[in-house]
Structures are given as C-alpha cells and as structure tokens.
Amino acid sequence: MDLVTFWFILIAVLWIGYFILDGFDLGVGMLLPVIGTDDLRRRVMINTIGPVWDGNEVWLLVAGGATFAAFPLWYATMFSGFYLALFLVLIALILRGVAFEYRGKHDTARWRANWDRAIVVGSVLPALLFGVAFGNIVGGSRIAPLEGAANPADAGSFNYVGSFFDLLNPFSLVLGLMTLTVFATHGAIFLTLKTSGEVREASRTVALRIGLVAAVFAVAALLWSQAFSGRVAITLPLALIAAVLWLGALWLVLKGKDGWAFLLSSGTILVAVASLFIGLFPNVMPSSIDAAYNLTVYNASSQSYTLMVMTIVAAIMTPIVLVYQAWTYWVFRKRLSTSMIPPQPVLGRADDRFAQTTG
Amino acid sequence: MFLDLRLRLDWSAAEKMGPLESHAQEEAPIMGALDLARWQFAITTVYHFLFVPLTLGTVWFVVGFQTAWFRTGNVKYLKLTKFFGKLFLINFAMGVVTGIVQEFQFGMNWSDYSRFVGDVFGAPLAMEGLLAFFLESTFLGLWIFGWDRLPKRVHLATIWAAAVGTLLSAFFILAANAWMQHPVGYEIDPETGRAVLNNIGAVLFQNTSLIAFFHTISASFLVAGAGVAAIGAWFLMKGRQVDVFRPAVKAGAWVILAAAVVVSVTGDMDAKIMVQQQPMKMAAAEALYDTSSSAPFSILSIGDVAGDQATALIEVPGLTSFMATGSFDGTVQGINDLQAQYTQTYGPGNYVPYVPVTYWGFRLMIGLGLIAALYALWALWRFRGDRAPQGRTFSVVSNFIVLGPLLAISAGWIFTEMGRQPWIVFGEQKTADAVSPLVTPVEVWISLIGFTLVYAVLAVVELRLLLKYIRAGAPEELSDTPFEDSENGSANRMHFAY
Numbered sequence: 001m002d003l004v005t006f007w008f009i010l011i012a013v014l015w016i017g018y019f020i021l022d023g024f025d026l027g028v029g030m031l032l033p034v035i036g037t038d039d040l041r042r043r044v045m046i047n048t049i050g051p052v053w054d055g056n057e058v059w060l061l062v063a064g065g066a067t068f069a070a071f072p073l074w075y076a077t078m079f080s081g082f083y084l085a086l087f088l089v090l091i092a093l094i095l096r097g098v099a100f101e102y103r104g105k106h107d108t109a110r111w112r113a114n115w116d117r118a119i120v121v122g123s124v125l126p127a128l129l130f131g132v133a134f135g136n137i138v139g140g141s142r143i144a145p146l147e148g149a150a151n152p153a154d155a156g157s158f159n160y161v162g163s164f165f166d167l168l169n170p171f172s173l174v175l176g177l178m179t180l181t182v183f184a185t186h187g188a189i190f191l192t193l194k195t196s197g198e199v200r201e202a203s204r205t206v207a208l209r210i211g212l213v214a215a216v217f218a219v220a221a222l223l224w225s226q227a228f229s230g231r232v233a234i235t236l237p238l239a240l241i242a243a244v245l246w247l248g249a250l251w252l253v254l255k256g257k258d259g260w261a262f263l264l265s266s267g268t269i270l271v272a273v274a275s276l277f278i279g280l281f282p283n284v285m286p287s288s289i290d291a292a293y294n295l296t297v298y299n300a301s302s303q304s305y306t307l308m309v310m311t312i313v314a315a316i317m318t319p320i321v322l323v324y325q326a327w328t329y330w331v332f333r334k335r336l337s338t339s340m341i342p343p344q345p346v347l348g349r350a351d352d353r354f355a356q357t358t359g
Numbered sequence: 360m361f362l363d364l365r366l367r368l369d370w371s372a373a374e375k376m377g378p379l380e381s382h383a384q385e386e387a388p389i390m391g392a393l394d395l396a397r398w399q400f401a402i403t404t405v406y407h408f409l410f411v412p413l414t415l416g417t418v419w420f421v422v423g424f425q426t427a428w429f430r431t432g433n434v435k436y437l438k439l440t441k442f443f444g445k446l447f448l449i450n451f452a453m454g455v456v457t458g459i460v461q462e463f464q465f466g467m468n469w470s471d472y473s474r475f476v477g478d479v480f481g482a483p484l485a486m487e488g489l490l491a492f493f494l495e496s497t498f499l500g501l502w503i504f505g506w507d508r509l510p511k512r513v514h515l516a517t518i519w520a521a522a523v524g525t526l527l528s529a530f531f532i533l534a535a536n537a538w539m540q541h542p543v544g545y546e547i548d549p550e551t552g553r554a555v556l557n558n559i560g561a562v563l564f565q566n567t568s569l570i571a572f573f574h575t576i577s578a579s580f581l582v583a584g585a586g587v588a589a590i591g592a593w594f595l596m597k598g599r600q601v602d603v604f605r606p607a608v609k610a611g612a613w614v615i616l617a618a619a620v621v622v623s624v625t626g627d628m629d630a631k632i633m634v635q636q637q638p639m640k641m642a643a644a645e646a647l648y649d650t651s652s653s654a655p656f657s658i659l660s661i662g663d664v665a666g667d668q669a670t671a672l673i674e675v676p677g678l679t680s681f682m683a684t685g686s687f688d689g690t691v692q693g694i695n696d697l698q699a700q701y702t703q704t705y706g707p708g709n710y711v712p713y714v715p716v717t718y719w720g721f722r723l724m725i726g727l728g729l730i731a732a733l734y735a736l737w738a739l740w741r742f743r744g745d746r747a748p749q750g751r752t753f754s755v756v757s758n759f760i761v762l763g764p765l766l767a768i769s770a771g772w773i774f775t776e777m778g779r780q781p782w783i784v785f786g787e788q789k790t791a792d793a794v795s796p797l798v799t800p801v802e803v804w805i806s807l808i809g810f811t812l813v814y815a816v817l818a819v820v821e822l823r824l825l826l827k828y829i830r831a832g833a834p835e836e837l838s839d840t841p842f843e844d845s846e847n848g849s850a851n852r853m854h855f856a857y
Contacts, residue, residue, distance in 0.1 A: 043856060043857065046857050047853065047856045047857050050500070050503070050504055050856070050857045051500035051501065051503065051504040051505075052497075052500055053500075054455065054496040054497075054499065054500055055493065055496045055497040055500055057459075057496070058488065058492040058493050058496050058497075061459065061462050061488050061492055062485065062488035062489055062492065062493070064462050064463055064466075064488075065462060065481065065484045065485035065486075065487065065488040065489075066485045066488070068465070068466070068473065068477055068480075068481035068484055068485065069477070069481030069482045069484065069485035070481070070485075071477075072473055072474055072476075072477020072478060072481055073474055073477070075465075075466045075473055075477060075481070076466050076470035076471070076473035076474045076477065076795075077470065078466065079463055079465075079466025079467045079470070079473075080466055080467055080468070080470035080795040080797065080798055081797075083467055083795075083798055083802050083806070084802060084805065084806075086463060086467060087467070087805065087806040087809060090459060090460050090463065090810075091809055091810075091813055093456065093459050094456040094457070094459065094460070094813060094817075095456075095813070097452060097455055097456040097459075098452050098453065098456055098817060098820075100452075100857060101448060101449065101451075101452035101857075102449070102452065102820065102824060103857060104856070104857045105449065105824055105827075105828070106824065106827065146796055146797070154550075154551055156474050156551055156552075156553060159470070159796060159797050160797065161797060164802075302477060302478040302481065302555075302556070303478055303548075303555050303556075305555070305556055305557055305559075306478050306479070306481070306482055306555075306556045306559075309482060309556070309559045310482060310485060310486075313485075313486055313489060313490075314489065317489040317490060317493075318489070321489065321493045321497075324493075324494075324497055324498075325493070325497055328497055328500060328501055331501060331505065331508050331509065332504060332508065336853070339851065339852075340851055340852050340853050340856075341852075341853060341856050342852050342853055342854070342855070342856055
C-alpha cells in the first residue's frame with residue numbers, strides 16, 4: 001500500500017472517529033429541548049458529555065490538520081470552496097463550546113435558556129452541515145482550474161467555482177438529514193447508556209422514534225450514494241450491513257440492552273462512513289464539471305517525505321491517544337441521574353452587579 | 360452598506376496596511392477580498408491570542424498551587440487552586456473555541472497559501488493536534504470532573520498533563536510561524552512551484568522557532584503573573600481572605616520578575632537573528648531609513664515615522680546598534696538600502712512594512728514589559744518578609760498592570776507579523792498571492808462581521824464572568840469529598856457538575 005492510500009485511510013478513520021464520538025455529543029446537544037424538559041434533566045444530559053465533548057471535538061481538528069498536512073490541495077479547495085458552510089459550522093462550534101463551560105457559571109433562568117439555545121443550534125448546524133459537505137465531496141462539486149492559470153493541468157489551480165447554493169443539492173441535503181437524524185439517535189442511545197431513571201426512559205422513546213426516521217434517510221442517502229460510488233460491489237453490501245446494524249441497534253434499545261445498542265449504532269456510523277470513503281477513493285474531491293479536474297489522493301497530496309514523517313508521528317501517537325481517551329470513558333463510566341446533580345453553585349453576594357445586569 | 364463600511368475602515372485599511380495596500384489597489388479598487396481577509400485574520404488571531412497567553416501562564420499557576428496543596432496539605436493552596444482554576448477554565452474555553460477558527464481559516468481565506476506551503480506547514484499543525492490538542496482537552500476534562508473520581512495523585516497528574524499539552528501546542532504552532540518568518544528545511548518543487556518539506560528537524564528546531572517559543576512562553580508567564588498578582592492585590596486592599604491571597608501576590612510578582620528576565624534575554628537573541636533573517640523588520644522597528652553605524656534607539660518621536668525621516672524626541676545613542684549587533688557602533692541597514700537590495704533580489708515592488716505599526720508596536724512591547732517588571736520589584740519590596748500592607752495606590756496600580764503585559768504581547772505579535780509584510784512566507788510568497796482566489800468580498804464580509812460580532816459579545820460575557828468569579832473570592836469552605844468516600848457509594852452526588 002502506498003503512503004497516499006494509507007493517509008486516505010487514516011483521514012477516513014479520523015472522520016469516522018469524529019462522527020462516532022462527537023456524533024453522540026452533538027446528538028445529546030440537539031435533544032436538549034426534547035428530552036430535557038426541565039433544567040435538572042438538561043443538566044443530567046449535559047453532564048453525561050461534560051468530561052468528554054472537548055476531547056471528541058479534537059478529532060475534527062486533527063482530521064482538519066491531517067488533511068492539511070497530507071492533502072494540502074484538498075484542504076485548500078474544500079475549505080475555501082465550502083466557505084459559508086464552514087463559517088456556519090465554526091460559529092456553531094464556538095457558541096456550543098462556550099455554552100457548556102459557561103452555562104452553569106451563573107444562576108438565572110435567562111442565562112441558562114440562552115446557553116441552551118446556543119447548545120441546540122450549535123449541535124444541529126454542524127450535524128446537518130457535515131452531512132451536506134460530505135454529500136458534495138462524495139457526489140462531486142463544481143471544481144475547475146482557475147481561469148488564466150499558468151498550468152491548468154496542475155491540481156494546484158483547481159478551485160471550487162460554484163456558489164453556496166450549489167452545495168445545497170438534493171443528494172447532499174438527504175445526506176445532511178441522515179447525519180442529523182443519525183447523530184440525534186446516536187446521542188439518545190448514548191443517554192440510555194449513561195443515565196438512569198426518567199432521563200433514560202425518555203431517551204429510549206426518543207431513540208426509537210428518531211431512529212426510524214433516521215433509517216429512512218440513511219437508506220435513501222446510502223442507496224443514492226451508490227450512483228457516485230467507484231466500487232458498488234463493496235459499497236452496496238456495506239450500505240446493507242449499515243442498515244442491518246442500525247435496525248439491530250434500535251431493536252436492542254427496545255430490549256433495554258443499552259451498551260450493545262450503542263456499540264451497534266457506532267458500528268453503523270463506522271460502516272456507513274467507510275462505505276462513502278471506499279466509494280470515493282482514489283478521489284478526494286471529484287469534479288462534477290469534468291473528471292479531469294478531480295482532486296485525487298495522487299494529485300492533491302504532499303510528497304513522500306512529509307507523509308513518511310507524519311506516518312511515524314501518527315503511528316506513535318494514535319495508540320497513546322486512544323488509550324487515554326478510552327481511560328476517560330472508563331473513569332466516567334457511572335450512570336447519571338437527576339438525584340446526583342449537585343445544586344447550581346450560586347455565587348456572589350446580594351449586591352452582585354453581574355446578576356443585576358445580566359439576569 | 361458597502362461604502363459606509365469602507366469609510367469607517369478607511370483610515371485603518373488604507374493607512375495601516377500602507378505599502379501592501381498599494382499592491383492590492385492594483386487588483387481591487389475597493390476593499391477587496393485580500394484586505395478583508397487580512398482584517399479577518401488580524402481580528403480573529405489577535406483576539407484568540409488574548410486568551411492564549413493567559414491560559415499558557417495561568418495553567419502553571421494552577422499546577423503550582425495544586426502541587427503545593429498535594430505536598431503540604433495546606434488548605435489555602437487548595438483554595439487558590441480552585442479559585443484560579445475557575446478563572447483558568449473560563450478563559451480556556453474562549454481560547455479553545457477561537458482556536459477552532461485558526462485551524463480552518465488558512466484553508467478558507469488563504470487557500471493559495473495553503474496550497475503553496477501545505478507540504479511543510481501542515482505537518483506541525485497536524486502534530487499539534489495529535490500531540491497537544493488531544494492531551495489538553497482530554498486531561499482537562501478529567502481534571503474538571505475528576506475531583507471525586509480520581510485519587511489525589513492521579514488528579515494532580517491530569518492538570519500536569521494538560522499543562523504540558525499547552526506547551527506542546529505553543530511549540531508546534533510557533534514552529535509553523537517561525538517557518539513563515541524564516542523558511543528552512545524545504546525546497547521548491549520545480550514542476551509545481553510549491554514548497555516541499557525535506558527536513559522536519561530544521562523546521563521544528565531552527566533557532567527562530569526555539570527562541571520564539573521561549574520568548575512567547577515567558578511573555579505568557581509574565582501576563583499570567585500580572586493577572587495573579589493584580590487579583591491578589593485587590594483582595595489584600597479589600598482586606599478579604601488575606602492569608603489566602605498574600606501568597607498569590609508574591610507568587611505572581613516572582614513569576615513576573617523571572618519571566619521578565621527570560622523575555623529580555625530571548626528578546627535580545629530574537630533581535631539579533633531578526634537582523635540576519637529579516638533586516639527590514641528591524642529597520643522598520645526603529646524607523647531607521649538610512650543605514651547607520653551606532654544607530655540610536657528613540658524612545659519617543661514626533662512627526663511622521665512613515666515618512667522617509669522621523670524626528671526622535673528622546674533617544675539613546677547606539678542602542679539600536681547594540682540590540683541588533685551586540686555592539687554600540689555596529690552597522691544597521693536602513694530601510695532605503697534594503698528596499699533597493701530587495702528590488703534587485705525579488706524584482707520590482709514595495710518591500711517596506713508599514714512603519715508606524717512596527718515602530719510603535721516594538722516600543723509598546725518593550726515599554727509595557729519593562730513597566731511590569733518594575734511593578735514586580737515594587738510588589739516584592741512591599742510584601743518582603745511577612746509584610747502585608749493594604750495601601751490603595753498599590754492596588755489601583757495593580758488593576759492596570761494586568762493590562763500592560765497583555766497589550767505588550769499583542770503589540771509584539773502585531774509587530775512580528777506586520778514587520779514581515781509584504782511577505783506571508785519571507786522571500787517565498789507574498790501575502791497578496793496567498794489569498795483564496797475565488798472567495799468573494801461578500802463572503803469575507805459575512806464571515807468578518809459574523810466572527811467580529813460573536814467575538815465582541817463573548818468578550819463582554821467572558822469579562823463579566825471573570826469579574827464575577829474574582830469578586831466571589833476563593834471558596835470559604837471546601838466540600839471535601841475525597842475519592843475514598845465516593846467509592847463507598849454513600850456520596851452519590853457529583854462533586855462538580857456543569
């Protein structure tokens with residue numbers, strides 16, 4: 001296997017890791033108003049992901065960094081091309097990240113309600129837009145050499161020439177709805193695993209309901225994606241496996257086997273995303289204008305020295321990261337319930353100017 | 360709307376950008392995507408870097424206090440850990456979320472830069488993610504929620520791990536930046552015209568990178584030390600929790616002093632390599648238009664430093680020569696000579712950075728840093744031995760001293776980056792050639808306004824939250840739920856929850 005293929009796989013793995021891990025905490029975030037009918041319940045939900053969400057989000061940053069290092073032309077074309085979509089994702093992640101840390105730092109209803117809104121919007125937007133972005137990668141987007149480029153055959157001149165609204169094509173939107181609903185379900189299943197009592201019961205119902213909707217979008221998106229797949233013989237069976245895993249996950253939710261259900265919903269995400277990447281290879285950003293303008297692992301990659309250096313770093317660091325992240329999940333393995341949430345720390349004195357101006 | 364904003368930005372856009380603007384003017388008559396992208400990078404990065412130095416320094420205060428508590432068992436250190444830990448987290452959250460933008464905006468606004476340098480520049484960025492971001496975020500999560508889940512020793516180790524993560528993060532990103540100041544360990548692929556890495560060791564460990572690392576880290580300690588000392592001084596003035604906060608003032612002052620020494624030494628080293636690697640930046644720092652031996656250092660000047668002659672008001676003879684060469688009568692090249700020289704090497708063009716920014720940025724950095732060091736001496740003298748005087752003047756000064764080093768470190772970076780212009784990668788790529796070719800001004804306007812608005816709102820929220828938590832003081836009573844208790848199942852309630 002050549003280095004560029006290895007890095008293509010590694011970036012796929014990073015995205016899969018990101019979607020499985022941040023997938024559930026985005027899901028928990030967007031379900032805040034659905035399952036979290038009162039503040040105590042919402043705090044239970046937020047605290048199930050409290051210790052881990054930031055570590056999960058780093059998978060995205062590393063996926064971005066690894067793409068920059070291994071496939072700079074992919075990184076450059078994708079993020080300049082999907083400009084406004086990425087801008088929205090960034091704003092969403094900014095508000096969401098601050099919200100987790102700040103929500104409990106001040107004790108008025110308005111303060112908490114505002115941050116709750118930030119968490120919901122900050123979770124829905126990325127979950128939807130990552131799917132849309134992947135739709136445009138898998139399904140191809142309007143990529144062409146820059147007009148007047150010195151060497152139009154060189155991939156360095158390839159740019160996204162479409163508009164923001166070209167990104168909102170039907171296939172990509174269906175894929176976006178798939179990631180949105182799958183993450184919501186995945187989050188609800190995570191909550192069944194990590195809570196007890198009323199929150200767990202509510203999460204189970206929600207997981208089943210949204211899970212069935214997600215199944216429809218997932219089947220639609222994955223079948224549609226076969227039209228763009230370079231390896232239908234592999235990707236179609238994988239799509240079917242993903243569907244089976246998903247139904248299995250929902251069945252296990254019904255049976256109350258939370259851990260197995262979470263494993264299977266994670267498995268679904270793994271298989272589904274893997275099938276998209278397998279169908280994409282060796283392209284990284286196919287052009288819908290002309291196949292000659294496809295960005296591929298060959299024309300978009302860094303050269304072998306850089307890939308070798310990064311391979312060594314990744315080979316050493318990835319196992320270490322996996323071990324300590326797994327340890328975190330072990331440390332915080334206990335289920336949470338409303339009775340375990342300590343009262344909100346009320347700070348300051350009666351003349352607290354902050355409370356008066358903000359509350 | 361377009362024109363209106365153009366007017367408001369005019370003074371800064373057209374003047375501050377100075378020489379570079381003239382390049383842009385050729386392509387885009389009105390504030391084009393290039394200028395907007397520059398403003399966006401400046402705003403998001405300067406803003407991000409307000410939180411970074413505070414974080415880099417404060418985390419080590421938290422490490423220090425918690426380690427002191429672990430070793431002595433003295434509860435005042437635990438109180439300080441919790442108090443500064445909270446402030447640290449409020450601040451860290453802002454650093455993290457604004458940092459996400461940093462990871463992606465190279466691709467968004469600077470795609471031709473990303474294409475040109477990705478083979479080299481991407482490597483340290485990816486390493487930062489793998490080695491540093493995972494470490495910081497994972498272990499900080501463990502630290503925040505782990506008070507009752509982890510044995511004391513392990514819990515202490517988590518904040519150490521997170522703190523090491525912040526250092527690694529600084530190291531890799533500064534190596535990436537150093538490469539832009541002084542590219543090494545690469546060649547240009549003759550076929551594609553793009554930079555290709557051929558020596559990662561040279562990129563990570565070149566002197567430009569190592570000096571920038573120690574300079575930035577020590578400056579960050581200075582910033583955090585000023586913050587800690589100022590907060591402590593406020594409590595002493597109020598007569599609140601004096602036994603807890605007196606050690607904080609002293610710790611803060613000692614850190615400022617020690618950091619100031621390292622900042623000066625590394626700053627001096629930095630100036631000397633700058634003269635070799637980017638002589639134009641040094642000349643622009645001093646607004647030195649004509650090559651001269653025994654060049655003076657002007658502390659203040661009047662008139663237009665952007666002209667081709669500046670009128671110094673107060674100057675120290677030979678000091679610039681000393682800073683640049685180590686000798687009071689060393690020769691320092693002037694802007695005009697360098698411009699001629701660069702035109703010969705790189706072709707026609709304007710190679711002079713905008714001098715007022717470099718000149719005043721350089722002075723602000725040094726001046727405010729020096730003032731902080733003097734403050735530290737004053738603080739240590741006042742609190743020598745067991746003294747705990749409650750004078751008001753000291754506290755008022757303390758309140759302001761917290762801003763000085765933060766402003767200094769910002770000024771330093773603005774100087775460094777503006778002084779490199781018109782280059783984005785010195786000698787290899789100009790900023791004007793680095794911008795995303797097809798991203799429209801409208802798109803950049805949207806994101807520029809969006810980020811700026813969100814950042815402005817968050818700044819207000821963060822500042823108020825910080826003030827609230829400072830006023831609240833250190834916890835009076837600590838609900839001590841050690842690890843051993845909670846394992847027995849009796850202490851079912853979480854020790855800390857969002």
